Amino acid sequence: MAHKILIVDDEPNIVISLEFLMKKEGFEVAVANDGEEALAKVASFNPDLMLLDVMMPKKSGFEVCEALRADPGRSGLQIVMLTAKGRDTEVAKGLALGADAYVTKPFSTKDLVAKVKEMLAR
Amino acid sequence: MLSPGFVLFLSAAYLGLLFAVARFGDARADAGKSIISANVYALSLAVYCTSWTFYGSVGRATSGGLSFLTIYIGPTLMLLCVGVIIKMIRISKAQRVTSIADFIASRYGKSQLLAGLVTVIAVIGVVPYIALQLKAVSASLQTLFQTSGGEFLPGMIDSTFIIAALLALFTILFGTRHLDATERHEGMVAAIAFESVVKLAAFLAVGVFVTYGMFGGLSDLFQRAAAAPELARLLQMDSSRAGTWTALILLSGLAIIFLPRQFQIIVVENVDEAHLKRAVWLFPLYLVAINIFVLPLALGGLLHFQGQDFNPDTFVLTLPLARGAESLALLVFIGGLSAATGMVIVETIALSTMVCNDLVMPWLLRARWLGVGERKDLSGVLLGIRRAAIILILLLGYIYFRAAGEAYALVGIGLISFAAVAQFAPAMFGGMYWKQGTRAGAVAGLLGGFAVWTYTLLLPSFAKSGWIANGFVEQGLWGIHALKAQALFGLSGLDEISHSLWWSLLANIGLYVLVSLYSKPDAVEAGQAERFVDIFRHGARDTDARLWRGTASVDELVSLLERFLGPFRARQQLAAYAAAQGTSDWHALPADAGFVRFAEAQLSGAIGSASARVMVASVAREEDLGLEEVLDILDEATQVRAYSRELESKSRELEAATADLRQANERLRELDRMKDDFISTVTHELRTPLTSIRALSEMLHDDPKMDLVDRKRFLGIIVNEAERLTRLINQILDMAKLESGRAEWTTAEVDLGEVARETMESLGQLFREKGVTLEGEIPEKGPVVLADRDRLTQVMINLLSNAVKFVPGETGLVQVRVMANASEVRVEVADNGPGLTVEECNVIFEKFRQGGNTMTNKPQGTGLGLPISRQIVEYFGGNLWVESRPGAGAKFIFTVPLPASEE
Amino acid sequence: MKRANPMRQRLAALGLLGVPLLTYPLLSLPQGEIAGIPAPYLYLFGMWILLIVLAAVVAERRGK
Incomplete structure (x- = not known):
């Protein structure tokens, strides 16, 4: 059975590219455009991994991550934070909040795919 | 009787x-x-x-x-x-x-x-x-x-x-x-x-x-x-x-x-x-x-x-x-x-x-x-x-x-x-107000004044009474005319009292001042001078206490008091002094400087200060404080006062300076934080389109067999994002120029109505595509202002493209009005979009704060249009603001002042 | 301790004012007589009493 991946970003073009990329690798993909929608999709779609943008309307990626990590039932969910703000403090903050990996935009598609696969193989 | x-x-x-x-x-x-x-x-x-x-x-x-x-x-x-x-x-x-x-x-x-x-x-x-x-x-x-x-x-x-x-x-x-x-x-x-x-x-x-x-x-x-x-x-x-x-x-x-x-x-x-x-x-x-x-x-x-x-x-x-x-x-x-x-x-x-x-x-x-x-x-x-x-x-x-x-x-x-x-006046007044006045000066002044008084007033009065020969009055002493008792050195035309007063005070003051200046006071004198002249400042006895050093015994001092005041009064005064010191029994009093001073003061009342000094010195083994030492102590007291005043004012200055520095530092830190935020935001804004471009082009590159439809779609996105990136970079540079004051401006007569009309025309296609109605209410011959035509056009484009972005398709309506009063031209761009909250009305003029956060789809703006527009309008002395309520559309208004009439 | 006692300063100012008022050359101004009384007599006592009244006002106003 294919792994399920949730893509969360407010930039439509980024969503398009990520969605295409992940589907091509054979993952089952769902999309959310903001933080609140992301939490709802986690509940309904029950993904194995989520690609989570930080700067989003309504709820930021940090808030979503924090909320998910507070839920013991979701401990298996892997979270990859995506951010355009490459500052070290942002990376540290994301990891401290319980993200499993941190990817800075713009990213290499090959590296991202490799990282996702590696994480799901664990 | x-x-x-x-x-x-x-x-x-x-x-x-x-x-x-x-x-x-x-x-x-x-x-x-x-x-x-x-x-x-x-x-x-x-x-x-x-x-x-x-x-x-x-x-x-x-x-x-x-x-x-x-x-x-x-x-x-x-x-x-x-x-x-x-x-x-x-x-x-x-x-x-x-x-x-x-x-x-x-x-x-x-x-x-x-x-x-x-x-x-x-x-x-x-x-x-x-x-x-x-x-x-x-x-x-x-x-x-x-x-x-x-x-x-x-x-x-x-x-x-x-x-x-x-x-x-x-x-x-x-x-x-x-x-x-x-x-x-x-x-x-x-x-x-x-x-x-x-x-x-x-x-x-x-x-x-x-x-x-x-x-x-x-x-x-x-x-x-x-x-x-x-x-x-x-x-x-x-x-x-x-x-x-x-x-x-x-x-x-x-x-x-x-x-x-x-x-x-x-x-x-x-x-x-x-x-x-x-x-x-x-x-x-x-x-x-x-x-x-x-x-x-x-x-x-x-x-x-x-x-x-x-x-x-x-x-x-x-x-x-x-x-x-x-x-x-x-x-x-x-x-x-x-x-x-x-x-x-x-x-x-x-x-x-x-x-x-x-x-x-x-x-x-x-x-x-x-x-x-x-x-x-x-x-x-x-x-x-x-x-x-x-x-x-x-x-x-x-x-x-x-x-x-x-x-x-x-x-x-x-x-x-x-x-x-x-004749007492110089020594008295000098003693009360001039610390430099010395004993030698006072003695000289008094003797001189008294001698002149005797010679010019007292002896002549004896002569008038016939008690002594009056030759010194009539012909002068030893026949010297300059020494005539009531016309000394030829000073005549005064009555005898004025004459005597004039000469005696001259001699008195002259000798007092001169001798004082050329003599040195001894230790006791310097101390007394300080106490007299600074009486209003020496409320406390601290200086007094420090000016006396030595050893004395209470018994000896008490017996001295008893001898001159009588045992009864002596004991009365002692009890009063002890009470003032907070003890009930004067036997327990220490023979310190304070007690010695008390005893001396009591004796002064009875036998005068000079005798009292002698008597106290006879029973107390006093260390002779040298003049230098006394002056040092007094100087110290004065200096300490001066220093403390100076220190006070210095510390006040320092406090003020510190506050200033703190404020400046605060401002700097704020500026630094703003710059940091700006860079971080700019980075974010630049990386976002770059992300799509990179991801899509990599995928196109890696998959040569990609479906043609997808390929076209992706290339379209890449072109759009590249345009967005270009626009963004241009605007950031523009903003930076405006803010640093290095922007180039041309100033000429600009017909604002014409600018509005041209902009509406050039953006007409955009409106038609979205099915938005664009109406204009612009005077035939528009008001002319002194400004940069291209910059004003930039503002108009900004406002119109913002409006078209936020109004709904088909039912959208954007109205442009240009009018002028006596002092300024007013341009309004009103839309029937979702409107703005009070908070948003302010926020949208900040950099990278795009409107429409509540919308699901992020608008494709740079977040710099309005800040730049505001900078431009303010440069020409006008204002740019927005009037809006949620649900009631938004009306962006800017004004440009009319040139002062030449009449 | 008051450094600059306003009452004392006002009184001293009155004293200073009194010197020119009650000495020559001002004193030679009043001449002749007013209502049968010699003008110098009136002037001297008038000025003198005026000074005293002013002093009384200054000294007693803050007294209580």
């Missing part, structure tokens, strides 16, 4: 009444209920008005017109310098000063020499003045008896002697009750105040009697005098005597505080500084009252006794007697007696204190052969000396009176006395 016996009996009875008043005053003082009020204090100052005033003023007025008033105007002006007098009082209380000699001696290092010198000057200057009072009493008695045809006391000692003896008795009883003179003589003060009332009442009575009884009132009297040629000149001022007038005001102004009796009353007998506030006007008022009838009395006497040889000094008696008003004459006599006795009593007390403390005691203490140093209780001896001094002074006065008789030396003594005590 006035019989001598009756008059003498009346005098004795009056003195008896004074005894009663004084006893009452003392009793009340002992009971702690002082009767010395501000009014009593002010009235007691009127001891200034002696019989010289009471009888002599009328006499002076008969020859000098109004010039007698100077003697009373001077004190009026002097008293207004309350600050000086309060300083004298403060110093005297702090230093236990009991006389003017003590004051000066204490200031200049507790010098016995200086104390003795001042005492000698005072005695020589003032004893003849006492004699004058006795003469006045005698003359008034004689006048009473002559006119009434009575006989002089037959074959017995004369009445003046009896009066003098009674006065001595009175003075002894009320002036030497205690030893500590700072305990004051409240009974005596009360009696003096009482006498002041009596003499004023008597003088006013005779004034009214003569003016309104014998003549038809003031104007009648003046009219009749004006009619008499020899009297008319008394009514007008004589400006040729202007110098004398001013000199006498100065002289009397000094006399009011430096005459020993005045110093006694004003300073030593002062109970409460606040009393001065009353005295400052009540005493001058008294002077006005007692002088108002002087000139009328003088004129009345001259008119009434025209051609007859009556002594003008006795007009106050002879005028009522001439009308047979014997009881009024008696009242006047009692008034004159009051004036004379008041002066004699206070002056004698003051002088006897000085003689005892400053002449006799130092000599006694030094004369070991007398064994005084070993005597157990000396308080009795001290009192004895004072009493003897009182008797001696009065006796001297009586002898002088008898010897001088009608001689000029007695008649003119009033002002001569004043001139003698005026």
Whole structure:
């Protein structure tokens, strides 16, 4: 059975590219455009991994991550934070909040795919 | 009928009444209920008005017109310098000063020499003045008896002697009750105040009697005098005597505080500084009252006794007697007696204190052969000396009176006395306000001034009386004209008093200042100078304590106190001191600097500061603080004060500077944070389109067999994002230029209506695509402003593309209006979009704060359009703002001012 | 301790004012007579009393 991946970003073009990329690798993909929608999709779609943008309307990626990590039932969910703000403090903050990996935009598609696969193989 | 016996009996009875008043005053003082009020204090100052005033003023007025008033105007002006007098009082209380000699001696290092010198000057200057009072009493008695045809006391000692003896008795009883003179003589003060009332009442009575009884009132009297040629000149001022007038005001102004009796009353007998506030006007008022009838009395006497040889000094008696008003004459006599006795009593007390403390005691203490140093209780001896001094002074006065008789030396003594005590002025004032004044300077000044006074005033008065040859007055000493006693160095044209005052004060001040500048004070002197001059600052005794170093034993000091104060009073004072220190038992007191000072102060009150210094030094092993050390300590005290003031102001400055720095730092940090945020935001904004471009192009690159539809779609996105990136970079650069002020502007006449129309046209396609209606309400010939056409176009494009972004498709409506008033052009771009909250209305003008956060789809803007537009509009002096409510659309408005008309 | 006692300063100012008012050359100004009373007599006593009244006002106003 294919792994399920949730893509969360407010930039439509980024969503398009990520969605295409992940589907091509054979993952089952769902999309959310903001933080609140992301939490709802986690509940309904029950993904194995989520690609989570930080700067989003309504709820930021940090808030979503924090909320998910507070839920013991979701401990298996892997979270990859995506951010355009490459500052070290942002990376540290994301990891401290319980993200499993941190990817800075713009990213290499090959590296991202490799990282996702590696994480799901664990 | 006035019989001598009756008059003498009346005098004795009056003195008896004074005894009663004084006893009452003392009793009340002992009971702690002082009767010395501000009014009593002010009235007691009127001891200034002696019989010289009471009888002599009328006499002076008969020859000098109004010039007698100077003697009373001077004190009026002097008293207004309350600050000086309060300083004298403060110093005297702090230093236990009991006389003017003590004051000066204490200031200049507790010098016995200086104390003795001042005492000698005072005695020589003032004893003849006492004699004058006795003469006045005698003359008034004689006048009473002559006119009434009575006989002089037959074959017995004369009445003046009896009066003098009674006065001595009175003075002894009320002036030497205690030893500590700072305990004051409240009974005596009360009696003096009482006498002041009596003499004023008597003088006013005779004034009214003569003016309104014998003549038809003031104007009648003046009219009749004006009619008499020899009297008319008394009514007008004589400006040729202007110098004398001013000199006498100065002289009397000094006399009011430096005459020993005045110093006694004003300073030593002062109970409460606040009393001065009353005295400052009540005493001058008294002077006005007692002088108002002087000139009328003088004129009345001259008119009434025209051609007859009556002594003008006795007009106050002879005028009522001439009308047979014997009881009024008696009242006047009692008034004159009051004036004379008041002066004699206070002056004698003051002088006897000085003689005892400053002449006799130092000599006694030094004369070991007398064994005084070993005597157990000396308080009795001290009192004895004072009493003897009182008797001696009065006796001297009586002898002088008898010897001088009608001689000029007695008649003119009033002002001569004043001139003698005026010699104290430089040392006193200098001592109070000039720390540099030294003992050597004071001694030199006093000696010089006194010598000049003696030569130019006292000796000539002897010569006029025929007691000594008058060659030095007529031809000058040894025939040298420059040394003529009353035209020294050819200075003529002045009256003798002004002449003497001028030369003596010149010598006095000159020597005092010069010698002071060229001599060094010793340690004690420097300390005292500091305490006197800075009396208002030395509230605390800290400096005092540091200025004394040594060892002393309480027992020895106590036995010293007991010897001079008597055991009873000594123990009383000790108990009071112990209580003030917070102990109940004085035996437990440490023999520290404070105790030594207390003991010395107590002794000062009894035997004067100079003797007290000697006595304390004899029992305490004092380390001799060198002058350098004392000056160091005093300097230190001054410096510490100066430093602390400086430090205070420095720390205030520092605080202010720190606050400034903190503020600047805060601003810098804020700017830094903003810059940081800006860079971070810019990075984010740049990376976002880059992310799509990179991801999509990588995928296209990696998958050559990608579906054509996808391929086209992705390439479209890449092109769009690349455009977005370009736009963004341009705007960031634009913004940076605008903000740094490096933007290039062209300024020309711009028709704003045309700009609006052109922009609408160029964006028309965009509107049509989305199905949004664009309406314009623009004047045909639009308003012209001075601006950069391209920049204004940029603003219009910004506003219109923003509007089209937010209005809904098909139903969207955007309206553009351009209008102008007298001063500016106003451009409105209104849409029917979702509107903005109040908070958003402000936020959208910040960089990278795009509107539409509530929308699911992020608008494709850079977040820099509005900030840039605002910068542009503000550059041309206009404003850009938005008026909106959620759900009611938004209206962006900007204004550009019209150029000032050229008319 | 008050460094600059306003009452004392006002009184001293009055004293200073009194010096020119009660000395020459101002004193030679009043001449002749007013209502039968010599002008110098009126002037001297008038000024003198004025000074005293002013002093009383200054001294007593803050007294209580």
